[in-house]
Amino acid sequence: MKKKDIKILLVDDEQDILEIVGYNLSQEGYQIITASNGKEAIAKAKKEHPQLIIMDVMMPEMDGMEACENIRKIPELQDTIITFLTARSEDYSQVAGFDAGADDYIAKPIKPKVLVSKVQALLRRLKGVEGVSSTTTLTVGNIEINREEYKIIKDGEEIILPRKEFELFYLLATKPGKVFTREEILDKVWGNEVVVGGRTIDVHIRKLREKIGDSFFKTIKGVGYKIEF
Amino acid sequence: MKKKDIKILLVDDEQDILEIVGYNLSQEGYQIITASNGKEAIAKAKKEHPQLIIMDVMMPEMDGMEACENIRKIPELQDTIITFLTARSEDYSQVAGFDAGADDYIAKPIKPKVLVSKVQALLRRLKGVEGVSSTTTLTVGNIEINREEYKIIKDGEEIILPRKEFELFYLLATKPGKVFTREEILDKVWGNEVVVGGRTIDVHIRKLREKIGDSFFKTIKGVGYKIEF
DNA sequence: TAATCTATTAACAATTCGGTAACGCATTCG
């Protein structure tokens, strides 16, 4: 989806905020829709189907929380990301919004750069529309890999892996059977600028074999490693 | 619990009120039971075990107050929420009703929208009603988190947490198992423009471990923290 | 205003992780 196809609904009772935020986001190429209270927000959300809603918590008529709850009930808007704007002082509400169905919040005063990068981060979620599972858990064989929780579950047993080990395992697991060359592994797990010694990968593979099971890891001599279930 | 599993008992001697109120709530998906006086109300309450009772104060046979007191004595109905309907003029009864065991009151004349949102607010007290998110408590494992009072209840024991500690705990508890990176934590609990030293989070985690129990908090080195019940 | 409680920092301790070196073993190849 292209930027110009993305609709963002801004909801705030202060015209200033709408203008500033709206300006910054439209500069970025997003389509901006505005509303000045909760009711209007719900109406426009229904009509326009925005991908993202940025909404002030405190508003006349109907506050952000309530509006959020209402919007969450609309089936067509299940995938809409809702973000609150909160004043710095009322900081408990930052966390408070989450079970009203909010995905995130942005604290006032709003810095345009922070806002834009936050919005982009939020919109990244839209790309993998396959649902949360594709980006958070991966199941191969009898092993479940949970990226969100940084652990793997093998035969019901939970194994917590250190970062590098986890990443290495995760990489191999993304394509079971595929042989990853050392070069590929270094590039993906270590990053292409880092230079590490020749035995580093081996050692990590060793640790994985130890923790997860020797049989899963195959060495293809002269080529690299692969995983098999 | 789903909306359609929620029973609401309406008690009023005026047929009109029963119809209007009943219609609006059933539109929302709730199951409606009606009664036209206090005695009938008690009988139906016993039989049907509604989660919420909305009752007129003024009624023939037995008035709302009395009925309320009676219902409060029934063990199975301890968790039932009782709300009075009162005419605006007789506001003394608003106060009076509370020590008869009422949880809230709704003033006449009744505006359907106000009523519905009030009912939803009341039902939030019931845990885990889908589509009516809880704004007051969150229960995970054997720990109940009460945001209104900034406290948690663990095994019946009440633990009061300072704001930051509470927010941090609450954040982790919104997604048990998920690893929150330090960045994420700073962003959500401290806000996106605040800069704090490197050991601040650790210290707060420490305090939580001390107060709530070491075992709940897991450190994923190089990644962040998570909570597990 | 005094007394208390919170949030944060600084300083230091403890731990863990990532990486390396050194060596062993097997296979390959000249």
Added chain:
DNA sequence: CGAATGCGTTACCGAATTGTTAATAGATTA
């Protein structure tokens, strides 16, 4: 056959990360 190559293994070190405590400034409450 012996050297060369590539991988496996172990032990260990240094650095990065986290844990802990105490001190302090700021906020809150009595």
